[in-house]
Amino acid sequence: MSFPENFTPELVVESPGRINLIGEHTDYNLGYVVPTAIEKKITFKFKRNHTDKECNLYSLGYNTGFTFQLDKIAKSNVEWENYILGVLNEILLRTDKLRGFDCTIESKLPMGSGLSSSAALECGLAFGLNELFDLGLSKMDIVLLSQKAEHTFVGTQCGIMDQFASVMSEKGHVILLDCQSLEHQQIPIQIDPYKMIMLNTKVSHNLASSEYNTRKRECEEGVAILQGHYPEVTSLRNANNEMLEVCKSEMSATIFKRCSFIINENDRVLKTANALKSNDLNLFGALLYEAHEGISKLYEVSCPESDFLVDFSKQYDAVLGARQTGGGFGGCTLNIVHKDKVDDFVEAASKAYKAAFNIELDAFEVKPSAGTYIQN
Ligand code: ADP
Ligand code: MG
Numbered sequence: 001m002s003f004p005e006n007f008t009p010e011l012v013v014e015s016p017g018r019i020n021l022i023g024e025h026t027d028y029n030l031g032y033v034v035p036t037a038i039e040k041k042i043t044f045k046f047k048r049n050h051t052d053k054e055c056n057l058y059s060l061g062y063n064t065g066f067t068f069q070l071d072k073i074a075k076s077n078v079e080w081e082n083y084i085l086g087v088l089n090e091i092l093l094r095t096d097k098l099r100g101f102d103c104t105i106e107s108k109l110p111m112g113s114g115l116s117s118s119a120a121l122e123c124g125l126a127f128g129l130n131e132l133f134d135l136g137l138s139k140m141d142i143v144l145l146s147q148k149a150e151h152t153f154v155g156t157q158c159g160i161m162d163q164f165a166s167v168m169s170e171k172g173h174v175i176l177l178d179c180q181s182l183e184h185q186q187i188p189i190q191i192d193p194y195k196m197i198m199l200n201t202k203v204s205h206n207l208a209s210s211e212y213n214t215r216k217r218e219c220e221e222g223v224a225i226l227q228g229h230y231p232e233v234t235s236l237r238n239a240n241n242e243m244l245e246v247c248k249s250e251m252s253a254t255i256f257k258r259c260s261f262i263i264n265e266n267d268r269v270l271k272t273a274n275a276l277k278s279n280d281l282n283l284f285g286a287l288l289y290e291a292h293e294g295i296s297k298l299y300e301v302s303c304p305e306s307d308f309l310v311d312f313s314k315q316y317d318a319v320l321g322a323r324q325t326g327g328g329f330g331g332c333t334l335n336i337v338h339k340d341k342v343d344d345f346v347e348a349a350s351k352a353y354k355a356a357f358n359i360e361l362d363a364f365e366v367k368p369s370a371g372t373y374i375q376n
Contacts, residue, residue, distance in 0.1 A: 007045065007047070007102065007104060008047065009045035009046055009047050009104075010046060010047040010048065010132065011045075011046045011047070011128055011131055011132050011374065012043065012044065012045050012046075012374070012375040013043070013044040013046070013124050013127055013128040013131070013372065013373070013374055013375065014041045014042075014043055014044075014124075014372065014373055014374075014375055015041055015042045015043075015044060015120040015121070015123055015124025015125075015127065015166060015372045016037035016038055016039070016040065016041040016042075016109075016120060016166055016169070016369055016370070016371065016372065017037070017038050017040050017041060017042075017109040017115035017116050017117060017119075017120050017166070018035045018036060018037050018038060018115065018116050018119070018120075018161075018162060018165035018166055018169070019035065019036060019038055019115065019196070019198070019325055019332075019334060019366050020033055020034060020035040020161060020165070020325055020326070021034040021035070021036070021174055021272060021276075021284075021288075021334070022034050022265075022268055022269050022272045022287060022288065022291050022323070023035075023161075023265060023266070023268075023269040023272075024265060024291065024295055024299070024301075024323075024324075024325070024326075024328075025215060025219075025261075025262065025265070025299060025301070025327075025328075026159075026179065026237075026262060026265050026266055026269065027158075027159025027160055027161040027177075027179045028157065028158065028159035028179075028216055028219075029159075029179075029219055029235055029236040029237055029262045029266075030179050030180040030235040030236075030237040031178075031179060031180075031235075031236065031237045031262065031265070031266040031269070032176065032177065032178055032179065032266055032269040032270060032273075033161045033175075033177050033179060033269060034174050034175065034176055034177075034187075034269055034272055034273060034276075035161055035162075035164070035165035035169070035174065035175055035177065036165060036169050036173065036174040036175060036189075036368040036369070037165055037166060037169035037368070037369045037370060037371050038115065038366040038367065038368075038369050039366070039367055039369045040108050040109045040110075040115065040364075040366075041107075041108060041109060041120060042105055042106070042107040042108070042109055042117065042120045042121060042124050043105065043106045043107075043108075043375075044103060044104070044105050044124045044125065044128045045103065045104045045105075045106075046101055046102070046103050046128045046129070046132050047101065047102050047103075047132075048099060048100065048101050048132060048133075049100045049101055049102050050099075050100065051099070051100030052070075052099060052100060053069045053070035053071050053099070053100055054067065054069060054070075054100040055067065055068050055069070055070060055088075055100055055101055055102070055103070056101075056102045056103070057084055057102075057103045057104075057105070058103070058104045058105070059080070059104075059105050059106075059107070060104055060105065060106040060107075061105075061106060061107050062080065066078070066081055068085065068088075070088070070092065070098060070099075070100070073085055073088050073089045073092065075153055079154070080121075082153040082154045082155075083118055083121045083122055083125075083149065083150070083153070083154060084121070084125060085153055086122070086148075086149030086150065086152055086153025086154060087122050087125045087126050087129075087145065087146060087149045088125075089149065089152065089153060090126075090145035090146075090148050090149050090152075091126065091129060091135065091137075091145065094135075094137070094141070094145065095135050095136070095137075097133050097134065097135050098129065098133055098135070099133060101129070101132060101133075103125070103128070105121070105124070107120075110200060110362075111204075112204035112330075112331070113200055113202075113204065113326070113330075113331045113332050114324075114325050114326015114327060114328075114330075114331025114332050115198075115326070115331075115332065116162040116165070116166065116326070118150065118154070118156075118158075118162065119146060119150075119162035119163045119165070119166045120166050122146035122147075122149055122150060122163065123142055123143070123146045123163050123166045123167050123372055124166075124372060126142045126145060126146050127142055127167065127372045130142060131374060139167050139168060139371075140182075142163075142167055142372075143160065143163045143164050143167050143168065144160075144163075146163040146167075147159075147160055147162075147163045150163075155209070156209050156212060156213070157212070157213055157216050158212075159179055160177075160179055160182070161177065161179065164177055164182075164184075165177075165371070166371060166372060167371045167372050168184070168371050169368065169369065169370060169371040170186050170368075170370060170371070171368065171369055171370045172188055172189065172368055173186040173187055173188050173189060173368055174186075174187050174189050174276065174368055175187070176269075176273045179237075180235070180237055185273075187273060187276055187277060189276055189368055190279060191281060191284075191336065192339070193338055193339050193340070194281055194320060194336050194337060194338055194339065195336075195337055195338075195339050195342055195365050196334060196335070196336060196365065196366045196367070197334075197335045197336075197337045197342060197345070197346065197363060197364070197365055197366075198325075198332040198333070198334060198335070198363065198364050198365075198366055199309050199332060199333045199335060199346075199349060199353075199361055199362070199363050200331070200332045200361065200362035200363070200364075201303075201305040201306055201309065201330045201331065201332065201333070201353075201359070201361075202330075202359050202360070202361070202362060203303060203305045203306075203329070203330030203331075203359070204329075204330050204331065205303060205329035205330050209327075211301065211328065211329065212327050212328075215258060215299065215301065218254065218255055218258045219236055219258055219259065219262060221255050222236065222239075222251065222255045222256075222258060222259035223235060223236060223239070225247050225250050225251055225255070226239050226243055226244070226247050226259075228247070228250070229243065229246055229247055230243050236259055236262040236263060236266075237266065239259065239263055240263060241260070241263055241264070244256070244259055244260060244263060257297075257298040257299070257300070258298070258299060260294075260298055261294045261295070261298035261299040262299075264294060265291060265294060268287045268290060268291055271283070271287055272284055272287050275287065281320055281336065282320060284320065284321060284336065285319075285320025285321025285336050286320075286321060287321065288320075288321030288322055288323045288334065288336065289310070289314070289321050289322065289323065291323045292306075292310045292322065292323035292324060295323065295324055295328070296310075296324075299328075301324075301327070301328025301329060302324050302328065302329070303328075303329050303330050304357075305330060305353075305357055305359070306324035306330060306331070306333055307324075308352075308353065308356055308357070309322070309333045309349060309353065309361075310322045310323060310324065310333055312348075312349055312352055312353075313333075313335055313345070313349070316337075316341065316345055316348075318337055318338040318340070318341035318344075318345060319335055319336065319337050319338075319341075319345060320336040320337075321335075321336050322334060322335040322336070334366075342365075346361075346363040349361060349363070350363070
């Protein structure tokens with residue numbers, strides 16, 4: 001499908017990716033996370049095409065698009081189409097106000113790098129259609145239906161964090177989100193003279209979504225064992241290290257490690273939120289290193305490339321902390337680097353990474369940014 005060249009949009013929506021400072025894999029365990037939207041985003045251009053049900057969607061970077069009918073929404077064999085179709089399916093379950101539209105998307109967000117291009121794709125589409133057809137959905141509806149779309153059409157049993165961060169973030173703030181109650185606090189973040197530097201390993205192991213679902217099941221298995229002793233434990237959010245010790249003999253070593261990571265990661269999130277509130281950047285950095293250790297050794301969702309970069313950063317006094325971010329097996333590492341040393345650090349890391357893996361490293365700064373918005 002080629003897209004009409006004279007496409008004049010009625011509406012332009014910017015839908016950002018996100019980083020999570022800390023709290024990996026805690027969201028589907030109903031714990032805490034500290035994400036924020038970033039400046040890298042997907043731009044959606046929309047217009048109504050005045051048909052009842054024909055929709056044309058084109059991804060410029062992908063150089064591919066497809067046409068579908070609103071009364072015939074079904075799962076596709078083409079993976080990325082399911083992010084779109086899943087959102088349409090959820091919207092149609094909630095309203096009958098949707099009509100035919102044309103849409104292009106153009107992305108500055110690397111895919112599968114742990115910056116949640118998937119949530120940006122889902123939420124930007126839902127946000128734009130809500131505006132275009134006056135669907136009356138709240139921001140929270142958009143977050144929840146986008147998450148549901150990923151469960152039902154894509155098949156990733158993701159938590160709520162990515163969609164929440166993509167839509168609800170505020171510039172200059174990170175969100176302390178309780179994934180159980182969805183209560184959240186916007187925490188102003190002031191890390192000058194440090195910067196948040198992402199190093200993209202450029203590794204996107206296909207393991208991510210299958211292992212993601214495996215980890216989710218392993219955590220559920222852990223909860224079931226804990227419940228035998230502590231009926232009040234309905235998720236790892238409600239468990240602690242003492243309970244885990246009591247149940248250790250009934251668990252495989254793997255289940256124990258998974259539970260131990262989540263319990264301690266939740267604790268680190270709350271400590272990080274306090275460290276950020278009191279501007280204790282050394283503690284923030286130390287917690288990032290600790291988190292990576294858990295990601296690598298206990299939850300086992302790192303990879304040699306991410307471990308290499310995190311270890312490499314430890315030689316630099318100008319780096320307070322680092323960890324792999326996102327679902328795992330590659331993607332980006334987050335590094336807290338003194339602003340005067342960013343160039344030195346990136347150059348040295350790139351050289352060492354190239355020597356070790358023969359991959360050109362990508363580095364970029366991230367700044368806490370606003371969630372999905374309409375471009376004026
Ligand atoms: P992440 O969310 O960390 O980027 P995921 O594997 O969850 O990684 O989502 C990436 C998938 O989202 C891609 O494989 C693709 O199917 C879809 N996607 C993201 N951005 C685009 C885009 N600009 N055009 C088409 N599909 C996209
Ligand atoms: Mg994703």
